[in-house]
Each structure stands twice: as structure tokens, then as C-alpha cells.
Amino acid sequence: MKLSRKTRDTLAFWGFVGPFLLGLAIFAYVPIGWSLYLSFFDARNTVTPSVFVGLDNYAHMLSDGPFVASLGTFSVFAVFIVPLTFVLSLALAVGVNQLRFAKAFFRSVFFLPFACSYVVASLIWKTSLFSGVRYGLANTVLGVFGIDPVAWTGTVHPPLYWIVLVTARLWLQLGFYMILFLAALQRIPQHLYEAAWLDGAKPGWQVFRHITLPQLRATSVAVLLLNLINAYQAFDEFYNIMGDSRGYPPFARPPLVYLYYTSLGSGGQDLGRGSAGAIILALLIAVVTLLQGKLFRFDRSAS
């Protein structure tokens, strides 16, 4: 039997896409659907609940002090960390791009932390760089100036733990965004700069502002989006720096950490409320992302 060309194409398509799609369905789509289902039930310590509670879980999570507080904290965190990451990674990229020699070396040096495990980095930050004892790196430096050891993760007034968390996050992530910007910088045609020079644009800020930045538009929007989603999905370094087996303090608690303890805590798994919280968080990220897209008028013609 001879298969028609169309059938062959279809078979080939499913042959290549099928296994991947199957994996995606089993490990992503079904669980997401299940989570949505669980969020309408009283599901404690069970994934096959029987008591339908409608929107009770959602109402509870939205009136739940700690969850709402964590959403608020991380909206503020996003407003702060997204521009900071953006500016720093762009500055790094422009700096590396202008190097006359050892460009590859510095590119690698800045990118390497991204390849480091979040958990490992968190533990190094917590136990050696910013440990609260006199031989922690930060405290050793302060000791040179005769300042007493500081409990970096344990001081709430002022909230010094943010210094530990934010530096760990920047160290881990800047390199990745820098690479994105570097790639985009290298795609900007040289003749644009030559034309600008002929038109009398001053090298430096003026050229950067009118040539480089507009040319980076598509990449900038992508970096901002990734960053924003990342900020709301914070978990690893927070959990490993601030949390322990017994729980997580109410300061700088990411929504995901709170949901983790709610759904998978050893004191009882409340999968219904945890799922409702996860859906709320997903919707929030979607809305903020769409708003941001509107704000920056993300269209391909710009690139």
C-alpha cells in the first residue's frame, strides 16, 4: 500500500512531535488541569477529593493574610528588581561589547554564574559570604573597619536579608540577560552607527539613546517579560537562604514558598487551597504580563 504524500507528512509530523507532546501532556497539561479541578474541592491529603466547595478555596486564599501579603511583597519586589536587573545586565553587555581584547573571557566570566546551581549559590551566600559570625566574608570586611559582626539574614530592622537575597539573585541571573543583550548588540548593523556619526551624533549617550536602545527594543521587551515572570516565581534562593525544615519566616516570603508549605507541608497537605493559590498567581502573572505588553506596545515591526 502506497501512502499519499500528505499522509506521509502527517505521520512524520506526529512521529516527531508526538512523543514530546505526550510528555508535555502527562507532565504539564494534565497536572495543570488537575490542579484547576482540585482548586474547587476540599482536598486535604488527597488528590481524589469528593467534597465540592465551589469558590471557597479562592475566597479563602484572597482573604488569607499571608498569601495576599506575599503577593504584595513580590509585586514591590518586581517593581524594584526588574528595572535593576535590566539596567545592570544591559550595562554589562555594553561594557563587554566595547572591550578591545579578552571579550570572550569576560563574556564567559559573567555568564558562568548562570550555570551555577541556585541551591549551591544560596548555601554559599548564606553560610560563607553573609553568615552572621565573625569569620563570614562580609563580616570579615566589616571587622577590618572595627564593626561588629552583622546577622545578615536575621536582621529585620533594617531588612538586611534583602541584601543577601538580591545580591544572590543578581549574581545568578545577570549573566543570562547580559548574553541576550550581547547577541542583540552584535546584530545591530554597523552602518547605522556610521550614518549617525556622519549626521553629527555625539558618540556616547546620544548614539546609545537614539540608535542602540531602539534597536534593542525586541530584546528589551523579552528581558523585561522574563524578568517579571521570574520575580513572581521566585523560590529557590529564597527557600534556601531564609527557610529551613521547620518553616519560613513571614518576611520576604515568596508566594510559591507559601503555597509549597500549604500544599506539601509535613503538617498536612491542603491541595485544594494550594491549587487555588497557584491559579490565582498564574492569573496575576498573566495579567501583569499583558499589561506590560500593552505598555511597551510589543510588536514585531519594531525589530
Added chain:
Amino acid sequence: MQQRSRRAFLSLAGTAAVGAVAAACGSNTGRPGDPPPSTAMSAGAPTTSQAPKVTLQQWYHAYGEDGVQEAVKNYAASYPGAKVNVVWNPGDYDSKIVTALQNSPVPDVFEAQVKIDWVRQNQVVSLDDIIGPVKNDFSPAVLAAQTVEGKVYGIPQATDTQVLFYRKSMLQAAGVQPPQTVDELIDAASKLSKDGVKGLFAGNDGGVGTLTGPLLWSAGLDYLKNNNREVGFDDPRSAAAFSKLHTLNTNGSLLLGAPADWSDPGAFVDGLCAMQWTGLWNVPKVRDALNDDFGVLPFPKLDDSGKPSVPVGAYGAMVNAKSAHVNEAKAFVKWLWIDQTDSQLEFATRYGFHVPARQSLIDKAQTLQTGPAADVVKFVKENSHLIGGPVWTQTSNTALSDAVAKIAKEGADPVAQTKAAVTVAQSELKRLFG
């Protein structure tokens, strides 16, 4: 407790088998294919000689001490009533158990502390019928950890406790007496803080995780009261006790940000602090490092209407209700954790420092007869309390620890914060008991 990957110490494997059982079993090495030893059993194990033996899956978390894994495998191998496969679970064991209980017939037997929701979902079976005759031999707090609404769901295996370790020489040098009240503790901690040494270490979270329970008990209160039907800290004294933690956190006498957290003796033996709240399991390491230059205390009382206290916890051997062999699993639990007292004593005291779960075995434990260990045994007998318990849920616990963290760290209003935690705990009780 500290977990680390362990090598199988084959040298121990041969010697860890319990004398009496090993003698009775001849050369049973527990390898598949070995003929089952024909021992007359008093354990109520199925004695139908024609029926093939069932295979039971038994789960443990990864104990940190060398030798425990071989020991429990040997106990299982010498059980005549069934073939028992021991599974060692490194990592987040508590979550793994909860997940397994939801819809899996495996494990048949496992160690845990019961939660009321497991009972409500019919995930575990009551063991009243096998613990009955020896029920009074277990200390009340340890038994309470395994009891829901009057029924026992786990046979306590070994008791862990936490105490206040202090450096005798440092206290003497500072002219400080071992503290007997919470105020004396605060005073001692601040006097002992000098020259780069901090007075007290109670965890990097400033004691929120470890001292919440002891502070409640110091005021004569508890997490829950009235048979777990009522919140036990709806009382102005709880706010007063929690505010003491704020004092400790603000007067510069607490060690914070230590590389190893409270459950590890590192900070104490390295001389970073003069006093540390940590586990009995650290006595051997502390003794190795400091010889006799340390003593232990319970958490002190708040005032004369309160009492000193130590928290106790104990994993209990439990049976999965969805197991295909519930009766065989129960028979095995009875054999190992009720009948085999020699194994229980060895399990508790040979590999690390734990108090046997049964009162009658404590007097037989050689390691617990002298020095600080003997003091701890006294505290456990007289002042032990259960942290939270089966009815204390994740929701209640998060609410209370958030409240204590805000009081201790931010100086939030103790009364309002405590009240908020009471409200959450009350709504949880309402959900559970109507």
C-alpha cells in the same frame, strides 16, 4: 536531624543483629532464598506453615547515625512471619510519606507521627489492639504524638528531645548561675555576650522555630488543650512569653546566621556561643569536643505559675490502611516494636543518643545513667511536652510561627499577633470538630 549519605559498614552488618534473635535464627542472613527460620513465635504472626510468606515494604527516613540502616535491616531479616524489605528514604521523607499514603498500597509499614487528616481520610489503621497490654509503659507525651481521638496509630520507636546546653567554664567566668527562669536566661545571655561570643544560640531564625513551644509551656500553656478541642494559648500570658523572645532578639545576645543551624552542635563546640538550644543527639559530639565542660537544662519557667519544659518527639511505627497485608503488617509491628525489647533498646541507644520510648527500657540504657544524659532523662520523665501534635495542622502552625516571628523580630504587638494566631487555630479546630 542531620542527614548525610552513608556507606554500608559491612563490618557492622554481621554484629548488629540482636543476640537473642540471632541465636534463635541460626544462620539467617536475610538474603533472598534463605530458608525461613522456624522459630516458635509468641507475636501472633501468621503461623500457617503452608501459606507462602507475604512480602512487606517497610520505610524509614535516612537516619544520620552510622549503623542504624544495617540494624533495622537485620531486625527485618530476622522476622519469621514475613519477608520484610527495608527502604531507606533520604531527603524530604515527611512529604514523601504523605504523598504515598494518598493512594498507594506501599509502604505497608512506615515511621511517622500521625496527623488527624490521615485518620479522617482512613489512610492509617488503629493499633490499639497490639499496644494495649503495654500502653502504660510509654511516656504520655510520646504516646500523645501517636494518638487521635483516643486511638493509637503508631507505636513510638525512640524519643528525641531538645535541651539547653551550656558551657560551665564560660558561665563561671561571667559569674552567671544556670538560669532557672526565662528572665534569668535573658540576663545570662546578655552577660555572656562579649569578645565575639554570643550568649545564646537557638537557631538562625532567632528561636522562632525551636522556642515557640517551650515559651508556651514556660507559661503553663500549650498549643491545644481540653483533649485537643480548644486552643491552648488564648491567654495574655502567651503574649507575655513571646515578648521575651523579642527581648532576646533585640539585646544583641543571640547568635544569628551561624553556618550550621541549631540542630548541629557546631556553634556550641566552636565557642561561638555560651549556651545553645539543641538536641540530645549531640551529646556524644559535644562530649568529644568539650569533655565535661558542659551541662544541660530544660527550658526554664516563665515565673512561678509556669514550669520548665523539654519538647519530645518520636516517630512511631505505623501501618498503611491501603496495604494489601494489613494484618501481617500489624503482626510485624507488634513483633518488632512491642515484643523485641532488646532491639528497641539497641535502636534507641547504640547508634546515637535517643531515649527509649518505653519507660521500662530507660533504666536499662547504659549510656543514659550518668552525667548530662541522665539529667536529660530526668527532664523527659518530668517535664516533657509534645510539639504541636496530631491535631495541630500546617495552617495553625504557619499562623503561630508567623505571629511569633513578627513579635520577636519586628517588635509587633504581642497581644494582637497572638490573637490572630488564636483565631486561625480556632477556625482549624472548627473545621475538624465542627
